[in-house]
Amino acid sequence: MTDNDSDVRLAHRLAEIADTLAWEFFGGAPAVQHKSDGSPVSEADLAVEKALLAVLAAERPGDAVLTEESGSLGTRSSRRRWILDPIDGTIPFLAGERGWGTHVALEVDEELRTAVLSRPTERSRWWAVRGRGAFTSARGEPLSAARPLRIPSAPLPLEAARVGGFLMPDSPVEPVRDRMRWVESSVCLVGDLLEGRVDAVIDEGGHVWDRAPAALLVHEAGGRVDDLRGGGRLDERWLVYAADGVADGLAGLLRDVGA
Structure with a gap:
């Protein structure tokens, strides 16, 4: 060993x-x-x-x-x-x-x-x-x-993407949730992404201990981890876990709304 x-x-x-x-x-x-x-x-x-x-x-x-x-x-x-x-x-x-x-x-x-x-x-x-x-x-x-586990990578329009998230009160994401197929709740949204039941997860305000396992899991399953600043830092306000085919569209929307 x-x-x-x-x-x-x-x-x-x-x-x-x-x-x-x-x-x-x-x-x-x-x-x-x-x-x-x-x-x-x-x-x-x-x-x-x-x-x-x-x-x-x-x-x-x-x-x-x-x-x-x-x-x-x-x-x-x-x-x-x-x-x-x-x-x-x-x-x-x-x-x-x-x-x-x-x-x-x-x-x-x-x-x-x-x-x-x-x-x-x-x-x-x-x-x-x-x-x-x-x-x-x-x-x-x-x-x-x-x-x-392998996250599908095919291109997907944002309006067709199944997206869930952990949002703060008065989150800027709230007004734009209707631009995607929002998933309200789950036992484990990251697990859903890894197993193909959702296409992306938005994490607003999480901590390093919340995010560390998810970040490696998504990376190793072929997905994307984006802190909206061009990296994957775990200590930024925002972190997006997403299938490759929806990652750019979702991150772009969040930047547009001021996330």
Whole structure:
């Protein structure tokens, strides 16, 4: 096994630990606090984060970590950084809804190398390795049984494109949603893009830990990741994940409306 394979297996183990522990709280009434921005953080979020950090401290003690609840941990000089969102979708998680899961990514020399995104209620997991592709597998399946993912690349008029998104209140996208086939909700919009059920996803105001696994997954599945400034930075206000055939049209529309 190469070091890279070891990292892939560790990323999957982190996701499994997170899914298992979060499931113990799901449907219950975990204690909730509110952060300075008003968003909720539950005892489930904190318990999952603590468990993941303990594994990384034991198995990758020299690696840095960026995680939603604790921020940046470890030495800044490390070439390697794990990026974690212990429970992505805390609000639906607390409401007993299905749109939550865990995000795990590994960055080496500021390049994303490994990513895992899970949705435990669906027993679904999407994962990618830089240069080796993107895949989907059911929870508990061996990695050898994973199915490759490929986002269709054929040209598609924007008005025919199925687009979903995570938008801020008063988003400039709101007035132009009728220029595309807007998808109102989903258990995992990025998973829908990877599996061909939508053609693009708009992310307004997301954080690095929200975006890191999705960015590598979409790239390795043949899609486009665009920050509307000609790159794919994860810390810009906007990020668009899209099939190649609709990416330019959608990004152009967003620039036109002032995104």
